[in-house]
Amino acid sequence: MLVERRRSVASQATAILAERIRTQMYPPGARLPSESELAVEMGVSRASIRTALGQLATQGLVLRKQGDGTYVNVHVETVPTSLSGLWNFLRLIEMSGRRPSIEVLAQTVRAASSLEQERLLLPPDGQVFCLQRVFFADDVPVILASNALPLDALRVPPLHCDGHLPIDEFIHCYSGAQIAYDIFDISASLPDVAVRAILRLNEHEPIIALAQVFYDRDNQPLLCGSTSYNDKLLSLRLVQSWS
C-alpha cells in the first residue's frame, strides 16, 4: 500500500478492502485473506488491518468468525445502509438503483421559529439561514429536507455552497465546524397539505418524519432540520452489527 499522508493507514486499508468487496474481487460470502496476510500484503501492522476490518464489520460489510476467518456479508447487495450513511440521501437513492437528483426549493434568511430557537439555543430575535430541498429518485420526489443554520455561525455569505454536499461537508463549508454527534427523533406523521403536494402524497398517507440536531465537540448545536421521508418509495433499511 502506498501510504499517503493526511489519511490514516487504517482508513486507507478500509477503503481498499471496501473497494475489493464492491468490485467483487471478494464476492459475497467469500472468505477474505487472513489478517496477517493482509498486513503483509499492504505492508502495515496487523493492528491497522484489524482497525480496518472492524470498521467494515460495523458497517455490516463483513462478518468475523473467531478461529475461522472473515467473510463478506451475503446481504451486501441488498442495499441496507448503516446508521453512519443515513444522512447521505443522494447515496441512499443511488444505492437503491435509481438516479438521484436535487431541487432547491428555497434558500432564505429569516427569523428562527420557536422550535429552532429552542433546538439551536438562539435568543428570541435569532436569525437562521434556511435551506429547503427535495430529493428525487428517477424524477420522483421521495424526500423533503428542511435545514436551518444559525445565521451568525456562517463564515461565508449565504447561497455560496451548493446543496449537493452531504450534511457534514455542507456544515463544514458554511460554518467551518465539524459534526461530533447528532440526535434525532423518528416519528410517523400525516403530512400537511403543503408537504403532500411536494411529495405527491394522498391524504391519510403516513410518512416518516425525522427531526435532527447536529452538534460540535463543544455541544454547540450547528444545524437543525426536519425531514419528510417517503418510506413507501425509498425503503429506510438499516443494518446493525452486534459486537
Add this chain to the structure above:
Amino acid sequence: MLVERRRSVASQATAILAERIRTQMYPPGARLPSESELAVEMGVSRASIRTALGQLATQGLVLRKQGDGTYVNVHVETVPTSLSGLWNFLRLIEMSGRRPSIEVLAQTVRAASSLEQERLLLPPDGQVFCLQRVFFADDVPVILASNALPLDALRVPPLHCDGHLPIDEFIHCYSGAQIAYDIFDISASLPDVAVRAILRLNEHEPIIALAQVFYDRDNQPLLCGSTSYNDKLLSLRLVQSWS
C-alpha cells in the same frame, strides 16, 4: 481494577467508566482523567483504555477532543439511545423515566406465513414459534412486538423462556445461537383495527412499524419480527456519533 477472567479488560473498563458517568462521579460536561492516568489507575495499558473510551464515544456518552481531553456529553441525561440499545424495549421505557412492564399476548406454534417463510428461508410447510408481547410504560401500552422463530431451531421446548429477556439473550436461550447482525425496515403505517385496540389508538393515527430479521455469523436467519411502536408516547430518539 480487579481483572476477572471471561470478560475482556476493555469491556470491564467500559463498564466502570459508564458507571462513573451514570453516578455523576464524572458529571455532564466534565473532563475525564487523561487516558494515561486512567490506564495507570486501572492497571491496564493505554490501548485498553482507548478501546473502552471508543465504545463510550460510539454510544454518545463522551466526546473526545484531540489535544484537549475527553468530556462527558452534556446530553447524557436527555435519554437518547444509541442504535445498539434500540431493541431493548424495557430499558428504553425505563430510560424515559417510566415504569416498564410486559404482557405476553400469545405464545403459539403455527405454520409460517408467506412473509415469514421468505424472511426465515423456510420451506412452504415450515413452522414457527411465535411470541406476541405488549410493552407498557406506566401501564400504558406503547409497543406491540411480534416475533417468530423457526420451530426446528429451538433447542428447548417452547414456552420455557420468559419474555423479559432482551432479544439477543432471548434468541440465545431458545436456540443457543448468537446474533451477528440484523437488518430492519422503518416505516410509517396506519395500524389495523386489532393493533389499534391493543395500543389504544384512534383511527388515522400513524405509528412507526419496524420489520426486522436477525442473522447469525453464517448468514442464517434466526428470528424475524414486526414491531408497532407508538412514537407519540415513547419518542424514538437516537444519538449517533461521527468518526
Add this chain to the structure above:
DNA sequence: CAGTGGTCTAGACCACCCA
C-alpha cells in the same frame, strides 16, 4: 494440530490545544 481472529502490552511518534 495448525491457523484464525480476539485480546493485551509497551513503546514510539504525531497532530493538536492551551497556557
Add this chain to the structure above:
DNA sequence: GGGTGGTCTAGACCACTGC
C-alpha cells in the same frame, strides 16, 4: 512547551475453529 488524544508498530498469548 507540556500535555492531550490519534496513530502505528512489533510482539505476545489466548480462544476458538476446522481438519
